[in-house]
Amino acid sequence: MFRFLRRQNYRDAGVAAPVPPAMGAVYLRGPTGVTDQSGNGYDGTYTGTMGVTADTDSGGTTAFLVSATGDYIDNIGTTADLLMVQNTMVFTIAIWVKMPDATARQAPCGNTLSSPKGWLFGFENGAGAGDQTLRLLVTNGVATPVINCWAVDGLITDTNWHHWAVRGNSAASDVDFFLDGVKSTTTYGQTFTSLATGNSARALNAGRANWTSTAIPLGNGGRFDAFGMWATALTDAEILALASSRNILTA
Numbered sequence: 167m168f169r170f171l172r173r174q175n176y177r178d179a180g181v182a183a184p185v186p187p188a189m190g191a192v193y194l195r196g197p198t199g200v201t202d203q204s205g206n207g208y209d210g211t212y213t214g215t216m217g218v219t220a221d222t223d224s225g226g227t228t229a230f231l232v233s234a235t236g237d238y239i240d241n242i243g244t245t246a247d248l249l250m251v252q253n254t255m256v257f258t259i260a261i262w263v264k265m266p267d268a269t270a271r272q273a274p275c276g277n278t279l280s281s282p283k284g285w286l287f288g289f290e291n292g293a294g295a296g297d298q299t300l301r302l303l304v305t306n307g308v309a310t311p312v313i314n315c316w317a318v319d320g321l322i323t324d325t326n327w328h329h330w331a332v333r334g335n336s337a338a339s340d341v342d343f344f345l346d347g348v349k350s351t352t353t354y355g356q357t358f359t360s361l362a363t364g365n366s367a368r369a370l371n372a373g374r375a376n377w378t379s380t381a382i383p384l385g386n387g388g389r390f391d392a393f394g395m396w397a398t399a400l401t402d403a404e405i406l407a408l409a410s411s412r413n414i415l416t417a
Contacts, residue, residue, distance in 0.1 A: 185403070187396065187400050189205070190204060190396035190398075191204060191250070191396060192208040192394065193393070193395075194372060194394075195226050195393070196218045196228035196229040197218075199212075200212060210240060210241055212240075213239070214234060214235075216230065216231070216237040218231055219231040222262075222327075222389070222391055223262065223327035225392070226391060226392070228391075229262065229264075229389045230389065230390050231389055232374075232383065232385065232388040232389070237383075238372065238374040238383070239373050240376075242372060244369055245366045245367065245369055246365045248366075249362075249365070250397040251334065252283060252284060252306055253361055253363060255335075255340075256335060257334045257395065257396060257398075258334075258398065259332050259395050259396075260395075260400075261287075261329075261330050261372075261393040262327060262392050263289075263330050263384070264325065265289060265384070266387035270291065271288065271289065271291055271293070272288055272289050272382065272385045273287065273289070273374060273375035274373060274388070275371065275373075275393060276374075276375030277366050277369060277375065278366070278375065282305065282307065283362050284304075286301075286303045286382065287300070287301075287302055287375075288300070288382060289322060295314060296316030298321060298323055299318060300316060300321060300330055301315070301316040301317075302316070307364075307367065308360075312356065312357075312358035312360075313357050314355035315353060315354045315357075316343075316352070318351050321343075322345065327389075328346055329409035330343075331345075331347075331405045332344070333400060341354075344402075347408070347410050349402060373388075392408075
């Protein structure tokens, strides 16, 4: 019932709007470009013709636009930064996404695909890892991959704006996916018993998952905004607040 309620709708219904979380470890949004709004200094770098568009549904005035192959935000921190996914499995990743195609594999953020240490959060369609749904892949640099899980099939079948979120809560078997603030079921392909240590293999990207020359992109014409990471497992209510209030966080 909450999925598409905006802040005014909560007031009209006499229901208190959910309270969004405090600022996380990194936060990038269209109106402020590649400057990290968290205050932690994880500023990215535009690559290709990456820019912004007024087509947005995340509460800001602009969103990031992937207009051509090779467009992405590079070097969001270094390989020594933002290690909470593979090193602790206590994290939340949230991002607004408008895919150009609801039938093709695409990833708006990440820094691996296979054995290199890191993670990928994206949309999968086939390949034995979910159909038209959200997927999280994490590796500790030893196995290929060491955690591979996805939400219920048919979760996203259109090219509209949606709020994506995934949360880990200290165990490889405790991952939750959320679409527009609503929790989905989780299917596990693999889970691991040992966390990673040390740095990621590659720096974090947004607009694609950074995996050498065969990086998995969001796709030409894709849009994304309000990309955030937290070194905590946000509550269901906090994730709902990120999706339903269209809140733009401030440090």
